[in-house]
Amino acid sequence: MGLDLSGRQYANVPLQEKQRLFDEVKADLRYDDYLFGCYECGICVAACPSARFYDFSPRKIAQTMAREDVDLFYVMLNDSVWDCSQCFSCDVCPRKNSPGGLITLMREVAVKNGLPSAQQALEGYGRVVYKIMATGTQVSPDMLQDNAFPDWGPHVKDISQNLDVWRRALPPDTMHTTETSWRVDDKTIHELYLIWHMTGVMDMIKEVDEGLFMILQDVMEERLEDAGYDVSFD
Amino acid sequence: MIPHSAILKPSSRTFVPDPGRAPTEDYHELIFELEKEGEWEVQRVPEPYIEVHNKYGRTKKIPLQKTWHHKSCGQCGHIPGYSTAVFWINRKLGLDYIDPTDQTSCTAWNYYASATSNAAAQAAVAMRNFAAAAETGYFPIIHCATSFGHYKETRQQLLHSPELRRQVREILAKLGKKLVMPEEIVHYSEWVHAVRDRIAEHQVVGMDHIRATIHPACHYHKLVGEDAVYADEIHGRQRSAIITGLLQALGIDVRDYSTWHDCCGFGFRHILVSRDFSRSFAVQRKIEVMKEEADPDVLITHDTGCVTTLDQSQFAAKAHGRNVGLPVMSDSQLAALAMGAHPYKVLQLHWHSTDNKPFLDKLGIDHKARWAEFEAAVAELRSGAKQYLTWEDCDV
Ligand code: SF4
Ligand code: SF4
Numbered sequence: 001m002g003l004d005l006s007g008r009q010y011a012n013v014p015l016q017e018k019q020r021l022f023d024e025v026k027a028d029l030r031y032d033d034y035l036f037g038c039y040e041c042g043i044c045v046a047a048c049p050s051a052r053f054y055d056f057s058p059r060k061i062a063q064t065m066a067r068e069d070v071d072l073f074y075v076m077l078n079d080s081v082w083d084c085s086q087c088f089s090c091d092v093c094p095r096k097n098s099p100g101g102l103i104t105l106m107r108e109v110a111v112k113n114g115l116p117s118a119q120q121a122l123e124g125y126g127r128v129v130y131k132i133m134a135t136g137t138q139v140s141p142d143m144l145q146d147n148a149f150p151d152w153g154p155h156v157k158d159i160s161q162n163l164d165v166w167r168r169a170l171p172p173d174t175m176h177t178t179e180t181s182w183r184v185d186d187k188t189i190h191e192l193y194l195i196w197h198m199t200g201v202m203d204m205i206k207e208v209d210e211g212l213f214m215i216l217q218d219v220m221e222e223r224l225e226d227a228g229y230d231v232s233f234d
Numbered sequence: 235m236i237p238h239s240a241i242l243k244p245s246s247r248t249f250v251p252d253p254g255r256a257p258t259e260d261y262h263e264l265i266f267e268l269e270k271e272g273e274w275e276v277q278r279v280p281e282p283y284i285e286v287h288n289k290y291g292r293t294k295k296i297p298l299q300k301t302w303h304h305k306s307c308g309q310c311g312h313i314p315g316y317s318t319a320v321f322w323i324n325r326k327l328g329l330d331y332i333d334p335t336d337q338t339s340c341t342a343w344n345y346y347a348s349a350t351s352n353a354a355a356q357a358a359v360a361m362r363n364f365a366a367a368a369e370t371g372y373f374p375i376i377h378c379a380t381s382f383g384h385y386k387e388t389r390q391q392l393l394h395s396p397e398l399r400r401q402v403r404e405i406l407a408k409l410g411k412k413l414v415m416p417e418e419i420v421h422y423s424e425w426v427h428a429v430r431d432r433i434a435e436h437q438v439v440g441m442d443h444i445r446a447t448i449h450p451a452c453h454y455h456k457l458v459g460e461d462a463v464y465a466d467e468i469h470g471r472q473r474s475a476i477i478t479g480l481l482q483a484l485g486i487d488v489r490d491y492s493t494w495h496d497c498c499g500f501g502f503r504h505i506l507v508s509r510d511f512s513r514s515f516a517v518q519r520k521i522e523v524m525k526e527e528a529d530p531d532v533l534i535t536h537d538t539g540c541v542t543t544l545d546q547s548q549f550a551a552k553a554h555g556r557n558v559g560l561p562v563m564s565d566s567q568l569a570a571l572a573m574g575a576h577p578y579k580v581l582q583l584h585w586h587s588t589d590n591k592p593f594l595d596k597l598g599i600d601h602k603a604r605w606a607e608f609e610a611a612v613a614e615l616r617s618g619a620k621q622y623l624t625w626e627d628c629d630v
Contacts, residue, residue, distance in 0.1 A: 029395050032352060049497040063401035085501035085511075088457040090381070107349030120622055124507050129350055136338035137307035144312060149508060153549035153587040163453035168615050169608070169623045170582070171315050172321055174305075176622060185335045191362055191409045192338050198405050199355035209349065210383050218377050 003055040003079055004185045018074040024109045025065075025073075025102075038062040044090035044099050056083040058090040058099030065102055074159040078117035112161035114207035126212045129205065134190050134219050137181035141167060173194070190227050193220045202233045248470040253293035258424025258460050260292060264393045265415055274401055274413040277368045278392050279420075284428040286318045289464040289471065295418055296428040298374065302367040303422075306378030307339040309564075315582025316541065317377055319570040320422050322580045325630035326573055327432055336366040342384035344537075347503035353391060355526075357398060360388045367409040375420050379537035383624040384423040386461055387611035389419060421454060423476045423536035424463050430483040437575040439597050442485040445558075447530040449520060449544060451537035452497050477536055477565045484572050489528035492517050495515035499547070500539035509547075516547040522557045532593050533562045548588045561590035577601060578608035579628050 010018075025031065044058040045051045049072045051058065061080070081103045110118040121136040122129075132138040146157040159166065167176050174182040196202055197220075206213040217233045224231045255258075268275045279295040286294050301324070309316040316486050324331045345351045367374040376382045392399050392415070403413045426433070429534040455462040455474040468475035468482070473494065481488045501508070501517025521544065524530055535541055545562035552558050563571075567581045577583050577599060583590055584605075611627060614620040 013459075029398060030391060033390075033394070037465070040270070047495070047498055049519070052519070054513055064326065082503070085450040085497060085504060087500070089452055089497055091456050091459070093330070098551075104346070104349065108352060111349045112625070115473040118349075121503070125348055125503065126500050128506060129344060132307075132339060132341050132344040137311065138339050138341070139308045139311045141311050141314075146325050148548070151513070151550040152546040154582065157589055159585060164611075165612055165615050166584075167314075167531055168621065169579070170318060171317055171579070171623055171625045171628050172333055173622065173624075174335055175310050175314055175317070181309075181339070182305055182337075183335045184338060186367070188336045188338055189356040191411075191464055192410060195355055195358045195362065195405060199352060199358060201351050201355045204350050206350070234274070 003074060003075070006070065007075050010071070010074050013074060015070065016215050018122075021077060021109055021113060022068070022070045023072050024107050024112075028038070028105045028108075030101060031105060032165075034098040035065055036095050037060065038066045038097060039095055044093050047089040047092050049087060050085050051147065056080055058084075060083040060099050061099045061102055063094075070196055077110055078115060081110065082121040083118070083175045110203050112210050119208055122208055128211055129209070130212060130216060133205075133216055135180045135198060136189050137182040140178070140180050142178045186227065190224060190229065192228070193224055194231070196220070197205065197231055197233060202214045237254065243280060243475050244468070247472075249289075249472060251287075251289065251471065253291040256290035257290065257501045258290070259530075261460065262292075262417070264395060265417065268415075273558065274403070275368070276374065277364070277414050277416045278573055279417050280373050281550065284522050286424065286426060286428055286463045287465065288460060288462060289474075290460075294424075294461065294463060295354050296420055297373045297450065297596070299324070299377040299428070300329065300372050301329075301331045301425070302341075302370055302372035303331055303333050304337060304363060304367070304374050304376045305333070306381065306492060308343065308542060313541055313564075313582075313585055315539070315567055315580065315585060316564045318580055318582060319564065319566040319575065320426075321628055322375065322564065322570050322628060323426070323433065323573065324573050326570075327429065328503065332370055332372045337363055340384050342379035344382070345501055346380070353398060354401050354405070356382050356384065357388045357392060357402045360385050361406055361413060364416055365406060365414050366415040367416070370413070370510065373420070374416055374481060375422050377422050377424055377538075379421060379451035379454045381554050382419060383457040385419050386458035389415065408591060411581070414588075419461055420586055421455070421476075421536070423565050426569055427476050428477045430480045430569075432571045433480065433573060434483040435485060436573045439599065441572060441597070442483070444485075444531045444532065444553060444596065445487045445489055445528065445536055446481055446525040446532050447489055447528050448481065449498060449533060449535040449540055450474055450476065450494070451540050454536065477534055480565050480569060481534060484569070489530055491524045491527040493523045493527070496520060498535070498540040498543045500543040502539070505539065505543055512543050512552055513619065514549040516543045517551040517556055517558060521548060521551075521560050524559050528562060531596055532568070533560050533589075534565050535562065536565050536630060546587045551554060557594050559588060561588050562586065563590070563591045564630060565567055571597070574629075576607070577604050579611065579623060
C-alpha cells in the first residue's frame with residue numbers, strides 16, 4: 001500500500017498535538033544543522049536505497065519540514081520515517097540538508113512520546129534493545145539462531161550448535177564470550193548504566209515498551225546496587 | 235541510457251584539491267581551539283604516524299601502533315574473523331596494540347535502528363570510550379564504520395554545541411573521567427590502507443590473477459565525508475581510496491561497476507526485523523550488478539553491516555535463482571589471507587554464508603586440509619586437552 005499523504009487517517013488528531021510534536025523536533029540542537037530549506041531537486045531521492053523499494057522519499061521529508069506543514073509532518077512521523085535505512089546517502093544534498101538526520105530526530109520524538117506507530121515499528125526489536133542497554137554490546141553470538149535467521153543459510157545452525165567451542169577457537173582472549181560480543185568489564189557496564197540514567201534514555205524505553213523497561217530496570221538496579229550505587233530508574 | 239562501457243572505463247581526470255578552498259570546516263583547528271579554551275583535552279596521534287589526505291587535500295594522521303582497538307559488536311559477535319584478522323596483522327607486523335575490555339559498543343546500530351536514545355547519551359557513550367582509551371595512553375582505532383560515522387557526527391555536535399559539551403563533561407565527571415577528544419577519528423581500514431605496502435611486503439599468497447569489486451561503507455565516506463581518505467593515484471581522487479589501495483598493492487585487478495556509490499541495504503533495523511528490503515537491495519543493486527558488469531572472484535568491503543548484508547543476503551536469493559554466489563570478506567581478512575593467515579583459525583570463514591571455496595581454490599589454498607586442521611584444533615578444545623585457541627596456534 002502506498003503512503004497516504006492526504007492526512008485523512010490522522011484527521012482526528014488535534015492540530016495542536018501535531019504542532020507540539022513538530023516543535024519538539026525543531027527544538028533539537030541538531031535541527032538547524034540538518035535543514036537549510038529545500039531545492040526540491042530530488043538528488044537525495046536518487047541516492048536513497050529506501051526510495052527504491054518503499055513509497056518513501058527523503059525529498060518529501062525535507063520539503064515537509066522546510067514548509068512547516070504540520071499535517072504532513074504527522075503523516076511522515078507515523079507512516080514514513082521507519083522506512084529509512086539511516087545510511088545518510090542523502091547527505092549528498094546540494095543544500096547541505098540531512099534528510100536522514102531529520103528522520104533520526106523525528107524517530108526520537110516518536111519514541112519519546114510513545115506513538116503507537118513507533119511501538120509497532122519496534123515490535124520484535126526489544127531483545128536487541130535489551131542486549132545493547134544491559135550488556136554493552138548489541139548483536140551477540142548467541143543471537144545467531146537458525147529460527148531467527150533461517151534465510152541466512154545452514155551455517156547459522158552450525159554456529160549455534162558449536163557456539164561455545166567455536167568461540168573458544170578464537171585467538172583473541174576477549175572474544176571467548178557467547179552472550180556478549182567481547183568481554184566487557186563490570187565497571188564499564190556500570191558506567192554505561194549511569195549514562196542511561198543521567199540522560200533519560202530509560203524514560204524513552206518506558207514510553208515505547210513498558211515490559212522491556214521493567215526488565216531493564218530490574219537488571220540495572222540490581223547490578224548497580226551490588227556495585228554500591230544507589231540508583232533508581234523510576 | 236549511458237552505456238556501461240562508458241562508466242566502466244577508468245577516467246584519466248584527476249581532481250586536484252586545494253585545502254584552502256575546501257567547502258567544509260577543518261575539525262582539527264576547532265578541536266585545538268577548544269583545548270586552548272579549556273573545554274577538553276586532545277589526545278594526540280602517537281608518533282610515528284602515517285600521513286594521508288582527505289578529499290580536499292587536508293592531512294589526516296594515522297597511527298602506526300600504540301592503538302586501542304574499539305571493537306565492533308557485529309564483527310566480534312557474528313563475523314569474528316573480521317576483528318581477529320585486524321589483530322593478527324598487527325601481531326605479524328610486530329606492532330603494539332591493546333584489545334580493551336573497558337569498552338562498550340558505540341550503541342549506534344541500535345540508535346539508528348530504534349531511536350531509543352538521544353544526543354547526550356550517544357555523545358556520553360562515545361566520550362566514555364575515548365576517555366578509557368586516553369587513560370591507557372593508546373590511541374583509539376575504530377573497527378566499525380557505523381561507530382566511525384557516528385563518532386564523527388558526535389564530534390561535529392560537540393564542536394558546535396557548548397551546551398552538549400557541558401552536559402557530557404558533567405556526566406563524565408560523575409564517572410571520574412575527563413572529556414578527551416582524539417586528534418583524529420581513525421577507521422581501522424584507514425590503518426590497513428596506510429600500512430598496505432608493509433602488508434604487501436609480507437604477501438605470500440599471489441593475487442595477481444584475482445578480480446575483485448569493492449563496496450565502500452556509507453558511514454565511512456558519506457556521513458561527515460570530511461574524514462574519509464582519498465589519494466591522487468586511486469580513482470583519480472573521485473572516490474575514497476580505502477580498500478582499492480590495498481587491493482592494488484596486493485596485485486588484484488579492482489573492477490568498477492555502476493552502482494559503486496549505492497548503499498548495501500543494511501538499514502540497521504531492516505537487517506534485523508525487515509530483511510526482505512535488505513536482501514532485495516543487496517542482491518539487485520549490488521551483487522547482481524557486480525556479477526554482470528565486473529565478473530569478480532570476491533567482493534571486499536570494510537564494515538560490519540556491509541559484510542553482513544552483502545554476504546548473508548545471497549543464500550535466500552540463490553533459492554530464487556538470482557545471479558548470486560559472490561564471496562564477501564573484509565579488507566582485513568583479505569590482507570591477512572595474503573600474508574598467509576589460516577582461513578579458519580584466523581579468518582574464521584566458517585562464520586560466512588556465501589561459498590568461498592572456489593575463491594580459495596583459485597588462490598591455491600587447500601581449504602580441505604586447512605579445515606581439517608581447524609577441526610583437529612576444535613577436537614582438542616572439546617576433549618579438554620586445551621581450553622582456547624591462542625595466537626601461538628596462529629603463527630603470531
Ligand atoms: S533535501 Fe536536498 S537533495 Fe533532497 S530535494 Fe531537497 S535540496 Fe534536493
Ligand atoms: S538516510 Fe534514509 S532518507 Fe537518507 S538516503 Fe539513507 S535511507 Fe534515504
